[in-house]
Amino acid sequence: xxxxxxxGKLILERRREFAGSRKRRDFRFALLIFLWVVLLVKPVMxxxxxxxxxxxxxxxxxxxxxxxxxxxxxxxxxxxxxxxLTWRPDYGKKMSERTVVxxxxxxxxxxxxxxxxxxxxxxIKASVTSRDxxxxxxxxxxxxxxxxxxxxxxxxxxNPLGIQADSRYEEGQEDYTVDVVxxxxxxxDDQGYTIEVRIPFKSIRYRHKEPVQMGIIFERNLSxxxxxGTFPPLDPDRGLDxxxxxxxxxxxxxxxxxLLEVLPAxxxxxxxxxxxxxxxxxxxxxxxxxxxxxxxxxxxxxxATINPDFSQVESDAGQVDFNLRYALYYPEKRPxxxxxxxxxxxxxxxxxxxxxxxxxxxxxxxxxxGFKLIGKVAPRDTLAALYAMDELAPEAGTEYAHFSIVxxxxxxxxxxxxxxxxxxxxxxxxxxxxxxxxxHFRLSPSSYLAFHALYSGTRVSGEVDxxxxxxxxxxxxxxTRDRVFQASLHDLGKDFQTETGYLTRNGLTRLKxxxxxxxxxxxxxxxxxxxxxxxxxxxxxxxxxxxxxxSFDLRLNLPRSxxxxxxxxxxxxxxxxxxxxxxxxxxVASSQFTKSLQVTARYNYGLKIRYLxxxxxxxxxxxxxGLTYLPAEKLHFGLSLTYSDFYRSSDGLxxxxxxxxxxxxTYQFNRYLFFRAIxxxxxxxxxxxxxxxxxxxxxxxxxxxIGYGSLYEKLEWNEETGTYxxxxxxxxxxxxxxxxxxxxxxx
Numbered sequence: 001x002x003x004x005x006x007x008g009k010l011i012l013e014r015r016r017e018f019a020g021s022r023k024r025r026d027f028r029f030a031l032l033i034f035l036w037v038v039l040l041v042k043p044v045m046x047x048x049x050x051x052x053x054x055x056x057x058x059x060x061x062x063x064x065x066x067x068x069x070x071x072x073x074x075x076x077x078x079x080x081x082x083x084x085l086t087w088r089p090d091y092g093k094k095m096s097e098r099t100v101v102x103x104x105x106x107x108x109x110x111x112x113x114x115x116x117x118x119x120x121x122x123x124i125k126a127s128v129t130s131r132d133x134x135x136x137x138x139x140x141x142x143x144x145x146x147x148x149x150x151x152x153x154x155x156x157x158x159n160p161l162g163i164q165a166d167s168r169y170e171e172g173q174e175d176y177t178v179d180v181v182x183x184x185x186x187x188x189d190d191q192g193y194t195i196e197v198r199i200p201f202k203s204i205r206y207r208h209k210e211p212v213q214m215g216i217i218f219e220r221n222l223s224x225x226x227x228x229g230t231f232p233p234l235d236p237d238r239g240l241d242x243x244x245x246x247x248x249x250x251x252x253x254x255x256x257x258x259l260l261e262v263l264p265a266x267x268x269x270x271x272x273x274x275x276x277x278x279x280x281x282x283x284x285x286x287x288x289x290x291x292x293x294x295x296x297x298x299x300x301x302x303x304a305t306i307n308p309d310f311s312q313v314e315s316d317a318g319q320v321d322f323n324l325r326y327a328l329y330y331p332e333k334r335p336x337x338x339x340x341x342x343x344x345x346x347x348x349x350x351x352x353x354x355x356x357x358x359x360x361x362x363x364x365x366x367x368x369x370g371f372k373l374i375g376k377v378a379p380r381d382t383l384a385a386l387y388a389m390d391e392l393a394p395e396a397g398t399e400y401a402h403f404s405i406v407x408x409x410x411x412x413x414x415x416x417x418x419x420x421x422x423x424x425x426x427x428x429x430x431x432x433x434x435x436x437x438x439x440h441f442r443l444s445p446s447s448y449l450a451f452h453a454l455y456s457g458t459r460v461s462g463e464v465d466x467x468x469x470x471x472x473x474x475x476x477x478x479x480t481r482d483r484v485f486q487a488s489l490h491d492l493g494k495d496f497q498t499e500t501g502y503l504t505r506n507g508l509t510r511l512k513x514x515x516x517x518x519x520x521x522x523x524x525x526x527x528x529x530x531x532x533x534x535x536x537x538x539x540x541x542x543x544x545x546x547x548x549x550x551s552f553d554l555r556l557n558l559p560r561s562x563x564x565x566x567x568x569x570x571x572x573x574x575x576x577x578x579x580x581x582x583x584x585x586x587x588v589a590s591s592q593f594t595k596s597l598q599v600t601a602r603y604n605y606g607l608k609i610r611y612l613x614x615x616x617x618x619x620x621x622x623x624x625x626g627l628t629y630l631p632a633e634k635l636h637f638g639l640s641l642t643y644s645d646f647y648r649s650s651d652g653l654x655x656x657x658x659x660x661x662x663x664x665x666t667y668q669f670n671r672y673l674f675f676r677a678i679x680x681x682x683x684x685x686x687x688x689x690x691x692x693x694x695x696x697x698x699x700x701x702x703x704x705x706i707g708y709g710s711l712y713e714k715l716e717w718n719e720e721t722g723t724y725x726x727x728x729x730x731x732x733x734x735x736x737x738x739x740x741x742x743x744x745x746x747x
Contacts, residue, residue: 052232054248055079055216058104064111066196068162068185070102075113078102084220085233089527089557090520091481092236095229097192099140101218107255110199114140116160116220118192125223125595126160126188128634128668131697132176134159136561136598136628138223140195143169143230143242145215146206147299149380150243150415152342154180154204160193161633162186163671169242170342171440171450172350177331177338179700180204181744202257202746205375208298212254215246223592226527226561238445239479243415259295263701264288265308265742274733277717277724291336300375300383305336307368318660318680318689320622320644325575325611326504330362335701337361340374343384344407346421347438347450348473354492354510355471358421358434358454359386360502364403366391380411392427398461401427403500414442421454423500430461432499436471447478458497469493469506484516494541507541530555532567543577553586562591569606575615581607600626608646610655617649638664659683672696686714688730701744710735 058079064072082100086093102113116138118124125138137159144154155174157165162185167176181203186195206212218231232247234240269285291305319328332338344359369389377383384407389400402425409419417440424433436454443449454471475488494507512534519529536549553567571582584606592598604622609615623643630636642660647653662680669675678691689711696704712730724731 052247054213054250055081055103056250057110059252060104060106060111063106063109063198064104064113064196066183066185066198068187068194068196070113070115070194070196074104074111075102078104078111078113081218081231083233084218084229084231086227086229087234087240088228089226092233095220096222096225096227099218099220099229099231101140101231103249105251105254107253108201110201110251112142112195112197112199114158114195114220116140116192116194121188121190121192123224123595124160124188124193125592126186126193126633127163127630127636128161128671129163129636130666130668130674130695131163131179132165134163134165136223136592137163137221138193139165139221141219141221142197142199143217143219143246144204144249145243145246146204147376148207148213148215148246148248149411150215150246151382151409151411151417153242153246156180156182156184156197156199158184158186158195158197160186160188160195162195168342171345171347173342173345175342177333177341179335179338181699181701181746201254202259205299205301207376207379208256211250211252214249214251216249217242217246223561224559226557226559235445236481239481239484241415241445241479244442244445256298257295259293259298259301260747261293261701262745262747263291263293263742264745265291265740267738267740269736269738272735274717274731276722277719277731279732279735297375300373300377301340303336303339303370303372303374305367305370308336308370317640318642318662318682320642320658320660322644322656322658322684323608323611323646325609329356329360329502332361334361336367336370336372337364337386340372340384343374343382343409344386344405344421346452347417347419347440348452348475348488348490350475353473353488353490354505354508355454355473355490355498355501355503357502358452358498359405359407359423359500361386363425363500364388364390368400382409382411383407398428401425405500412441415448416441423498425499428461430459430463432456432458432497434471434498434500446480447476450475450477454496456496456498458495467495467497469496471496471506482518484514484518486512486514488512509539509541510536511538512536525558526556527559528557530557538574540574543574545574545577545579547572547574547579549582558591560592562589564589571606573609575609575611576613578615580609580615580617582609583607596630598628600624607649610646610648618646618655619649620644620646634668636664636666636668638662638666640664656684672698686726688712699744701742703740703742705738705740707738708736 056079058077060074062074064074080100080102084095084099086095098117100115104111127137134157139157139159142156146154152168152170155167155169164184166178166180167174168178183198186193206214221228232245234245267287272279272281287307289308291308293301293303295301321328346358349355367388368391371387373385386405388403390403392398392401404424406422409417411417419438422435424431434454434456436452438452440448440450451474455468457466457468459466470493473490478485490510492506492508496506515533517531521529532553532555534551538547549569549571551567551569553565555563555565557563565588568585569583572579573582584604587603590600602624608618608620610618626640628638640662644658646655648655660682664678666674666676673696676693680689690709692708694706710732711734713733714727715724715731716727718725
């Protein structure tokens, strides 16, 4: 080897060493800044905002008829409020249209009515649709903290035609999968629209004391103005802090229930699979199950179920499932797991963090038996526990896997809390268990600090050795009208594992800093302008290499719920001890063009990684286009296109192209009954899926579902070879039919 070659190699090695040391210095410097922000900020526990006198609902002996008409006598006597101010796009402005809300109660129910004035009633956005599908409409909402402990909220949404959506909000996350039994009606008239709501006390959890004190925020959304407002108004210095802004609501001498619900369900399923080119009908699968709910107190509820129907009513929307580093995330849709699942939310986690969820019940595949206990065990103490016996496939070597989850939270001042979590999955002699603490502390009206500290222990069935690792996270957040700042630090050990949660990656230290200043131009077109800066630095513990992510985005908020965003990123990623480029550009747009047409589009172009045993660099596009068209109040057409491709950097050759075209078409006969047809074509898998559903839901739990689905693949049976070969025509390879009926008895 020549001297010049040796000298060049030495220079290159020294440059690499310098670059590595600079990365380490940069990372340590960023870490010191983060710790300075978190630890040196004055740790003042924020008191509640201006203490306002409680709202006193009118007690009525003649309940209103819930028909959407405000002609009942109770509304002439009921207490009312009208001081709504905006929080979107800006805080503290008078709303474009006036709102009056009335509130009353009797021994068994709380009642609310809204008179929502509108100068152009023909432009009100509303449709007759399925439950939880109204967020793009005009709507009103009741945000109720039933324990008035500033830890969680029920949210009851109603659109101008009386269609419902409901959710549970806790630790910064809103979960729309929960379904509460309540009643609503709405009507559009020449002044705007009116809404009536009845919420039975037995449908919600609240403190067993006299009087009962809850917290409430009334909310209204005006779709065409891109405007939302509340009473009481949100404090600009607190940002979107609903939990600590609720107004006290007092109920006296109401009935405290010993809740008892029984939910029998019967299902019938018939499947056919292709065998030697022909569909062969398999044995039918009828089943009867029973679920019961018992209120140990008005605030602590026990659920039990045996042989339940844990299937979903319709299939998950298709996602690109090729060339992935992590398993896909599918949301929970099964009824038994939905109520109370927000209690398992872990502090200092969010979408994009390595440990996105400590509890993800889709890991429980086919339960035979289940128990839940959720509620208050003391005025400031919440307990949530879950046990499920999951049936395994015969080849697993054991009949069941046992899941057990326990969550405890102690509320502190404002929305602060300290909590503990334990999860376990046991199969034969093997197990995975995770335990630890988390907390959320309000530092000031605008800021909070959250953390979690977990440790996992894992042993594979049949083996003696045990592995273990830590998952540590801390997050600081500051939010006001004018700016949002967030910093988080996460550290996961190489052997940290969870079989009850959703973990994308372990063996890393990750520092993220994000900053978003907000500007409010004096313009009717540009309602708000946001600048988004993000910086993420990761040290991969397996290789010792560093990753970086630096991004900038410009986001414009316009009328008609229109959002336009463009941005760029510089990014590297470590995979199998190699560092690859991931830099690129992105565009995002969404708009409610008219009352009938909504459009969403996302496009990303940049460098990619081919995730193989011998990975290599590439480039490509990822895109999503979604259209929703409502030609009539009861008719909904949805069309979405998902696209991804990959070109090798070495020679520019296209390696794959993946397209999913999905059409979802619904006729909503009324609020209870709909007919839906879904067609989904996957060009990469060469598959066509059909999913037909007729669904009747009187109240959550009292349902009738009839479904039929087929899977077609571009295959043909080869008699000579006894195999399926690629073909240009579709062959039906799977067919299924199911029927489900259940009835909720509330005793």
